[in-house]
Amino acid sequence: xxxxxxxxxxxxxxxxxxxxxxxxxxxxxxxxxxxxxxxxxxxxxxxxxxxxxxxxxxxxxxxxxxxxxxxxxxxxxxxxxxxxxxxxxxxxxxxxxxxxxxxxx
Numbered sequence: 001x002x003x004x005x006x007x008x009x010x011x012x013x014x015x016x017x018x019x020x021x022x023x024x025x026x027x028x029x030x031x032x033x034x035x036x037x038x039x040x041x042x043x044x045x046x047x048x049x050x051x052x053x054x055x056x057x058x059x060x061x062x063x064x065x066x067x068x069x070x071x072x073x074x075x076x077x078x079x080x081x082x083x084x085x086x087x088x089x090x091x092x093x094x095x096x097x098x099x100x101x102x103x104x105x
Contacts, residue, residue, distance in 0.1 A: 011061045019054055026051070049079050070095060 012020065029035040037047040053075040060067055074088040083091075 006062050006064060011058065014061055015054075015057070019057070022050065022054060046079055049075065053079075 012023070015023070025039060026033075026036055029039065033044060033047050033051065037044045040047065053072065057067055057072070070092070074083070074091060077083045078085055078088050
């Protein structure tokens with residue numbers, strides 16, 4: 001893997017603009033999730049969930065892995081209140097089960 005691809009600036013540029021803004025606001029809030037939640041007008045757990053998703057995305061980018069589009073979609077839907085966490089987990093389990101069935105076919 002080319003070291004240039006995983007420099008912090010290149011990783012940051014691969015984030016979506018909303019993710020870049022989130023990182024900037026987090027730093028300007030001195031890392032206070034409570035303050036960030038207030039600024040976004042959402043609950044602390046919503047901000048925590050969004051940060052966890054961003055951390056996972058950054059880890060994948062740093063390691064040169066492709067993002068997990070299904071995981072990111074499910075996390076966004078949970079964050080927006082469109083599905084529950086148990087429902088998202090069930091969708092994930094079903095997708096894994098179907099993928100493993102395809103591999104064995």
